[in-house]
Every structure is written in structure tokens, then in C-alpha cells.
Amino acid sequence: MRLRNISVYVLLVLCAVVMLFPIAYAFSISLMDGKEVLQGHLLPREPSLENYVAAFERIPMMTYLLNSLIVALLVMIGQVVLSSLAAFAFVFIDFKGKGLIFMLFLATMMVPWEATMVPNFLTIQSLGWLNSVWGLSVPFFALAFGTFLLRQQFKTIPYEMYEASQIAGISRFRFFCNVVLPVSKTPIVTLSVYSFLTTWNMYLWPLLVTNTEQARTVQIGIKQMQSNEVASDWGVVMAAVILIIIPTLVLLFAGQKHLQEGLTQGAIK
């Protein structure tokens, strides 16, 4: 038994090392100067924080970080609110063509984002939302995946409970807030983390709808530091990358417990 435990832990540690290597190496590079990076050293000879200073000087990092944070939070809230309300309707409310509408809803998952990018852009442009947080966030509010995820969770709530609440004269919205949401905490946290991370990592859309440095997000900043024809200063790029993954790591640690439960939920049943 002990032997088994040890081998399991060795395996886990090995996996952790493999998974963490890119981040650790990025951190190591962020402390090197350009020469060392290109010569392929693993560890910096003279670690220095100069690259971090340079990262802040090269691009308006604070503005970008703040924008990313606002947009990611907005999208997260928007997706959770809309997905949970939609999922509630699909589970508890009877209306004509429910099945068909749900199928249509799911079918939108098959449409690649790139295909809708240009029409979306033209809509945002005519609304005058270029360079605003609305242009960056509103197109992502409706999420078929989120609705589906929450619908599966809501379906585990006995329908009789809903009927009982109806007889007791409790409004649908109260039932939604007081019963449905509290028991669905795990998938909601999962969805929140998921939507925060995907929004945080978006590149092409923010690039399309913003034209000023005041409105741009961190991923554009990272791209701004890399060049093709001329060698990039990878130390500075990695310093920026490390700064940018901090918020996402914080979020992951905070939501870890719920996230694990949420992602494995479907598998156990």
C-alpha cells in the first residue's frame, strides 16, 4: 500500500514538473538578457528585474491590465447571468418549440467564431461601440456551452420542487435565486472561471474593435512586443507574460475546489 502511494506521488510530481515547466522556464527567461535567451540557457547567470521595468516602459501595461480585467469580469458576469437564466427557462418553463429552440441553441456551437467575426464587427461598428468595453464584451454574452452546462445541472433539481413552489405562490425568480442558484454553485464557478480565462486570452477580437491604447487589452500588448523580421526581446516578452498570467493563476487557485468538482461532475454520473 505504501509502495503504491509512493509511486502515485512520484507520478504526480513528474506530471506537475512537466506541466509547470513552460511557466518556470518563462519566469527564468524573464530574468535573463537577450543574449542568454538566444544562446538557450536554462537558468539566468545574473538574474535581473530589468525586463520587468522594460515591460512597463514598452507598453502601457497598467492600462492594458485594467482593461482586460474590466472586460473579462463583464463577460464573466454577462455569461453567467444570461446562461443561467436561459438554462432555467429551458428546464423549468414550458413553451412551444422548446426542444427545437434548444437544438438551435446548441447548433450555434458548431459555427466557428471566425465565421461570425466580420458581421459582428460591422454591427459593433454601426452601434458606435468601437474602442469601448461594450464592443469588447457584449458579443460574448450569449454562450451556448454555458447554457448547456447549467441546464444539465438544473435538470438534477426535482421538478416537483418547482411545482411545489408554484403552488406555494413563490415567484419563478425567487425560486431561481433561492433554490436553483445555491445548489448549482459548483458549475457556476466553473463557468465563471472558464469565461474569465477565455476572455482574458482573447486576441483577434480586441485587436479588431480597438484602435487606441486606452481601450486595448493585455494580449495585444504581448503581441506588440514581438517582431518577426527583427529578433524579439524575449526576456521582456516573458516578463510581460508572467505579469499577465498572475491574475489568471490567482483565479485558478481561488476556484480550484469548485473547478475540479465541476469539470468531473459529468464524468462521474
Add this chain to the structure above:
Amino acid sequence: MKKLGLFAGLASSVLLLGACGSEEAAPVAATTEDGKTEVVFWHAMSGDLETALNTQVDAFNASQDDYEVKPVFQGTYEEALTKFNAVAGSEDAPAIMQTFEVGTKYMIDSNKITPVQEFIDKEDFDTSVWEENILSYYQVDGKQYSMPFNSSTPVLIYNKEAFEKAGLDPEKAPRTYDELKEAAKKLTTDGQTGFTMLNYGWFFEQLVAAQGGLYVDNDNGRSGDPTKAVFDGEEGQNAFNLIKEMYDEKTFLNVGQNWDDMRAAFQSGKVAMYLDSSAGIRTVADNADFEIGASYLPVPNEAERQGVVIGGASLWMGDGIAEETKEGAWEFMKYVASTEAQAQWHVDTGYFAINPEAYNEPVVKEMWAKYPQLKVTVDQLSETKPSPATQGALISTFPQSRQSVVNAMESLYQGVSVEEALKRAADETTSTLGQ
């Protein structure tokens, strides 16, 4: 690389959508708070290049009181082009747009640009001071469509120390294919490979053009619309044979498609010679622990060397914008083409000066003393013989074609024959030409 193919499709759908746009009102020039006309400038310069670009813009803004140029980074050339097409003709469109050389035909066909020739004619501006070889790339039907801005060419870069160790003369770089193969053989040791080249269409185009070979028919698309890709002819086969033979002899290292991977291989001594863009030389020299040399692109036969094709990008003027804004854009273009601005630009970035007089400026002289490699690149360009081959091909589906060439190069390493690989890439290119 997927985006590369996507962009053309996206862009063309935008063209369609844009065509059914609203009625046109006379565009009004945007102004800044202190009453200057705002000139928005979209570019794809990132990293150190962006810093150099901003220096130029700041200098221009400080030099006069009427216009304020606002540089905006728009991602890679492909991404910027997609975005340009989405907003062209609307009030969000930029006054100045930087596009890479292979986007030239595409920009002309978009009908959303103002040829700079209009302004050259209006002012009787003397263009003879500019480097002919650079100008000719952006000239179509005798008309100057855009203003060359950042131009570069390929060069052979080599490790002088490794040359000495292998018993080669470090001051005499290989200039023909045979010399290159010979040197690579001597340079290949346990931890070091002789030569490499990025799997990137641009280098292949250059190797073909250096032999005087055409990329597409109708004089590289310059005397009429191209109908067929012809780069699978003798010249293309020479280039591919070189790669294949060296790869089979293990004197060629496959470094993939990333520029910095290739440079890292060179810096860490894994490879002794490689092809790079002239714009990259300075940082390579700064980062290397050893002395580096630069030389001309190799050709099969020295006597028949034709020269190189200009790479890089040019500045385009938007259309459907206010006249004042256009004037501002033109003033800026003239400014960046001036001798002093070009000298500074060449020194800061390693891109060519489109105005050869810039090379006489003291800043450039100083720089050349420090980086003699830069001068090699300038000489290589000025020795180029103007012809349809060295003018470069003019096709609107260049991004797709480059991807086909990359696939062909990669299939070589898997053992596909030179003829077959080239033929496939050429057929794919031909099939996109009709679209």
C-alpha cells in the same frame, strides 16, 4: 499560419458587405484639441521596430503645426490588412496604412486607396532621388501606388569563428551553391550543422529571383494578369535541389517556420550559416558571442547573379477621407522619405533607406563602421539588375502561395522528390490565380 489563408477570405467577404454600405457624405477631417488635423497611421511594427517608428512620428509631429500623426499598432501585416478591409471607406479607416510587399496587388484591387502618384504629379515631386530598385516594386503600370517605407532583402549570415575552426577564410563567404555546399560540409561537426534556411516562402522567392527566374507568367504579373505559376522551372528546381541535397548530406538543419528559432540555433552554435533578413542583422550582431559576417545570397552561377527582390512594406494612402487628412498623410510620407529621416530609420532598424543619399549622412557612416555587415546588404541591393524577376511577382493571392511553398519545402524533408513538391506548390498557386 492558418490565419494567413483566412484573411483573404474574410477580407473579400468584407469587400462585398462594404459595397452595399451607406450613402457617402463628404468626409470631415478629425482634429485634435489644439486644432491640428489628425492623421491616423496603422502599422504592423512591433518590438524595437515600434520604438523606432514612434521616434519618426514624434519628430514629424514636432516639425510642423498643421498635422498630428497618430500611430496605431494593428497586429501582423495580415491582421492589419483584414481590419483595413473591414473599415475601409468608413470613418474608422486610417489615413495611412502600412502593408507588406505581397499585399500590393491586393491593395490596388481593393479600390479603397489613393495612389501616391496623384500627389507626386500635383507637386511635381522629384522621385529620382529614391532608390530605383525599391521604387520599382511598388510601381504598377508606371504609376507609383504606395510609398516604400521599410525595405529589406535576404542575406547570408555566417559565424566567422566557426569558419576559422573549419579552416575556411572568414573574410570569404560562399557565393555560389557549390561553394556553399563545400563550406557546409567542412562546417558540419558533431554539434554543428553547416547551413539552414527558414521554411518561409520569401527566401525561396529570393533564391529564384537571384537567378533571374520568374514566379508567375506575364513577366511576374507586371505586363498582364498572371495566369500560371512558373516557379517550378529550372531556377526553382535549383533552389530546391540545393536544400534537398544538403539535407540528405546532413549539412542542412531544418529549423521550422519561426524566425527566432532559426536565430537561436545560430546564436547557440548549432548552425554556422543561415539566411536572414537584412533588417535583422543588427540584433544578431549584438547578441552573438562571436563575430558574424554577412554576404550576398548564394546563386548557382556567380556570373548570372541578378540581385534580390525588395521585401518589407510600404505606406498606402486611404481613400474616402477628407482632403486635408490626405494632405497630412502626404506630408508625413514625404517626411519619412527625407534624407535625415531615412538615415535615422536605417540606423535604428537596419531597413534600407529609400533615399540613397541617406547613406552619406554621418549617423549612417558611424553605424557602418560599427556594423560593416549592414553595408553588404546595401551593396547587394544597389547591384541588383532591374528586371521583372527582381521587381518581384504581383499576385493578389501571395499569402496562400507562400503557404503552398512552405508545405512543399517541408515535404522535401519527408522524402518527396523536388519535381513533385514544386509542381504541387505551383499547381496550388495557379489554381488560386483564377479566383
